[in-house]
Amino acid sequence: MSTTKHLLSSAAIVVGLCGFGFAAQAADLPGLGGLAGKVTVPKPVGQLSVYAWNKEKSVGYMVFVVDGQYRATNMFPGHYEVTVRGTAGQMNYTLPPVTVQVDVATGKQAKADVAIKDTTIKPTYFGGMPYDGWTDREDAEPAAVAVVSKYDDVFPHGQGRDNLERICMGCHTPHLFSYNYDRTYATGRTLKDKDGWAITVDRMHKGAGFNTPGKAPNFDADLLPPKEREVLIDYLAKNFGPDAVPRAVQQETDAPLDTAALAKAQYIEYRKLNTEDMPKRATHTITFAGDGTVFTADRGSRGAIYHINPTTGVWEEFKGVGGSESITADGDGTVWYGGWKHFDPKTGKVDEYKLDVGPKGRNIGISTSIFDSNGDQWGTQLGSGGFAKWDRKTDKVTWWDVPVYRSRPYGVTIDHNDVIWFGDYHNSGVTSFDPKINKFRHYRLTAQAPTNMRRPGADSQNNIWQATWGSYGYNSAGLFKLTPSTGEVKEYKLTIPYANPYDSDPDDEDNVWLSTDNYVVKFDPKTEKFTNYPVTVRTDLARLTITAQGAVWYASRNAGQSGGYGATAAVLYPDKDKITTLEAKFSPKSNHGRLQYKYKGPYKPVEGIVKLMPAAPQNPGQYNKEVLEMMGLPVPQAAGVTRTRADGAAAE
Numbered sequence: 001m002s003t004t005k006h007l008l009s010s011a012a013i014v015v016g017l018c019g020f021g022f023a024a025q026a027a028d029l030p031g032l033g034g035l036a037g038k039v040t041v042p043k044p045v046g047q048l049s050v051y052a053w054n055k056e057k058s059v060g061y062m063v064f065v066v067d068g069q070y071r072a073t074n075m076f077p078g079h080y081e082v083t084v085r086g087t088a089g090q091m092n093y094t095l096p097p098v099t100v101q102v103d104v105a106t107g108k109q110a111k112a113d114v115a116i117k118d119t120t121i122k123p124t125y126f127g128g129m130p131y132d133g134w135t136d137r138e139d140a141e142p143a144a145v146a147v148v149s150k151y152d153d154v155f156p157h158g159q160g161r162d163n164l165e166r167i168c169m170g171c172h173t174p175h176l177f178s179y180n181y182d183r184t185y186a187t188g189r190t191l192k193d194k195d196g197w198a199i200t201v202d203r204m205h206k207g208a209g210f211n212t213p214g215k216a217p218n219f220d221a222d223l224l225p226p227k228e229r230e231v232l233i234d235y236l237a238k239n240f241g242p243d244a245v246p247r248a249v250q251q252e253t254d255a256p257l258d259t260a261a262l263a264k265a266q267y268i269e270y271r272k273l274n275t276e277d278m279p280k281r282a283t284h285t286i287t288f289a290g291d292g293t294v295f296t297a298d299r300g301s302r303g304a305i306y307h308i309n310p311t312t313g314v315w316e317e318f319k320g321v322g323g324s325e326s327i328t329a330d331g332d333g334t335v336w337y338g339g340w341k342h343f344d345p346k347t348g349k350v351d352e353y354k355l356d357v358g359p360k361g362r363n364i365g366i367s368t369s370i371f372d373s374n375g376d377q378w379g380t381q382l383g384s385g386g387f388a389k390w391d392r393k394t395d396k397v398t399w400w401d402v403p404v405y406r407s408r409p410y411g412v413t414i415d416h417n418d419v420i421w422f423g424d425y426h427n428s429g430v431t432s433f434d435p436k437i438n439k440f441r442h443y444r445l446t447a448q449a450p451t452n453m454r455r456p457g458a459d460s461q462n463n464i465w466q467a468t469w470g471s472y473g474y475n476s477a478g479l480f481k482l483t484p485s486t487g488e489v490k491e492y493k494l495t496i497p498y499a500n501p502y503d504s505d506p507d508d509e510d511n512v513w514l515s516t517d518n519y520v521v522k523f524d525p526k527t528e529k530f531t532n533y534p535v536t537v538r539t540d541l542a543r544l545t546i547t548a549q550g551a552v553w554y555a556s557r558n559a560g561q562s563g564g565y566g567a568t569a570a571v572l573y574p575d576k577d578k579i580t581t582l583e584a585k586f587s588p589k590s591n592h593g594r595l596q597y598k599y600k601g602p603y604k605p606v607e608g609i610v611k612l613m614p615a616a617p618q619n620p621g622q623y624n625k626e627v628l629e630m631m632g633l634p635v636p637q638a639a640g641v642t643r644t645r646a647d648g649a650a651a652e
Contacts, residue, residue: 025073025109032077046087048116050062051083052104054079054080064259065084066262071576073266074576077106081099084114090254098114100112123250125249125251127540128518129179130187147245147246147247149250150252154249159231160234163224165474167219175248178249196242197236205229218426258531261531266572268573270310274566282299283306285545288585292311292585293307296567296569299557303319303320303321303322304317305321310582316345318348325367331375334606338363338366339379340377344605349606353611356615367409369412372418372594373594378412386401388400402431403440407426413456421458423453424442426450429442429446438619445491452470453466457504465505465506466482479492492530496532503515505545519533519535537556541555543555545584548585551584554570
């Protein structure tokens with residue numbers, strides 16, 4: 001791991017303006033400016049970052065201090081609060097920050113040298129949830145201040161812990177149990193006594209997943225033999241009962257950082273702060289509109305869709321729509337969200353597609369969607385275990401009951417043959433659907449189940465990349481490469497302790513980008529190297545969206561949901577000196593850009609009506625025939641699938 005060096009020559013804060021910069025600095029885009037400076041500390045304090053906040057524009061810029069220097073580019077002119085601080089995801093996150101005031105002018109590079117004097121670093125905790133009452137806004141949701149304790153103190157050794165790690169941590173973070181505070185999932189939970197824990201364990205062990213009748217439980221029955229049930233319940237009640245003190249697991253090691261990569265990197269963060277009528281703004285997914293602008297949906301307040309122009313920083317807000325994590329831009333300036341709703345920002349109209357059940361219809365419930373080359377849209381149905389298609393020509397939705405035990409499709413991608421792939425949320429693998437032959441095929445990736453799978457990606461060779469959000473003991477998250485033509489699976493271990501990678505998306509050069517708590521991560525398959533980029537604030541990261549220039553967009557979900565940070569649309573530029581535009585567009589090579597580059601219309605106008613779709617699946621009875629006889633039995637390895645470790649050895 002590289003370490004940051006700090007200059008010790010200055011103890012004063014120097015703020016000024018100059019018309020030059022460091023060697024090899026690329027010129028800022030027209031109308032923009034820059035910022036540079038030196039940072040001194042009396043002793044090493046870990047990787048420092050610099051965050052420059054323009055309150056008027058509600059835009060922040062973050063760069064890293066390397067060899068005692070920092071530099072930011074392509075900044076909107078105006079007044080900035082420039083803060084030198086510790087770094088999210090690193091143990092120095094509690095370092096007292098130092099803030100100075102700076103004005104950035106068009107075509108100029110402002111200068112601000114900062115001296116850090118207070119090097120006090122208190123213990124912090126791992127993960128992306130704001131558990132300890134920390135927030136940068138006074139109007140944030142009140143939270144119980146957590147006691148930061150070591151893992152072995154929070155989770156005492158014994159069979160109860162073994163059961164908890166083997167089963168529950170395949171899908172849930174350790175903090176879900178230890179942060180004993182009644183708050184919105186996933187940053188909290190209801191308080192439980194022994195009877196409450198017993199109900200919860202039995203619901204996960206024996207009840208239908210997501211309360212969908214006829215579906216499998218959340219994990220294999222043989223993972224919790226009857227004699228171990230009481231052990232697990234007693235352990236939960238003893239350590240995480242209703243009167244237990246809220247605790248957060250202490251971070252004891254840092255993820256390795258490459259300072260050469262960090263010296264080049266820069267974040268731009270567009271923020272929509274909380275207001276009285278929208279007190280808990282929180283965004284999840286970023287989608288590109290095709291004209292260089294972006295859309296995102298608010299899922300934390302009362303529902304909204306936001307439209308942001310990255311070149312100006314201007315937000316448009318459409319209240320009363322959105323409210324879900326799913327949002328996909330169509331080719332005519334309209335957007336799809338939720339399950340399924342089609343919104344036209346120009347008219348304010350919304351078409352709702354529902355199943356023809358009951359007098360008002362039933363929501364289809366789309367978790368994630370993607371367009372294919374024909375302009376048709378495919379969507380996953382996490383709660384019901386289904387998989388749906390919207391046909392543009394007929395304006396009809398059809399769906400399949402996925403015939404894979406505990407699949408529960410979540411994230412979706414599409415390969416270059418228009419084969420659809422989705423992550424199996426509770427089944428430790430991925431499943432493909434070939435629309436040419438209407439055939440599903442499941443590929444098991446891990447031996448342990450459940451291992452929570454979120455969002456897969458397809459590279460230029462049609463290899464499928466999938467990471468494990470949950471894992472055994474929550475400390476063995478891996479990135480998996482599946483070669484569908486051979487069935488071979490290769491695993492690579494992330495270098496971040498307690499990582500929970502959510503999305504895995506290849507860029508045009510087949511580098512795989514991952515989102516996880518506090519980090520955007522790059523994996524280079526050629527060198528098999530991970531490069532970790534800490535983000536602007538403690539948060540979990542969900543979806544990634546990559547531009548034609550290789551910039552990586554995301555939203556800081558739980559920083560907004562429970563930390564009062566507001567709605568965000570943030571972007572990582574891996575090399576700030578290669579920024580040629582602030583516009584966000586898909587590459588013609590991107591699987592997510594097929595609609596904009598291959599399908600050219602016509603488009604369906606939004607009418608503002610409810611459209612009822614056939615309620616029955618396309619494959620009635622297939623799930624029962626192929627899956628229900630497996631209930632309560634271990635799921636067999638898919639035929640033709642082999643597993644190897646990253647070193648090429650056979651997996652155990």
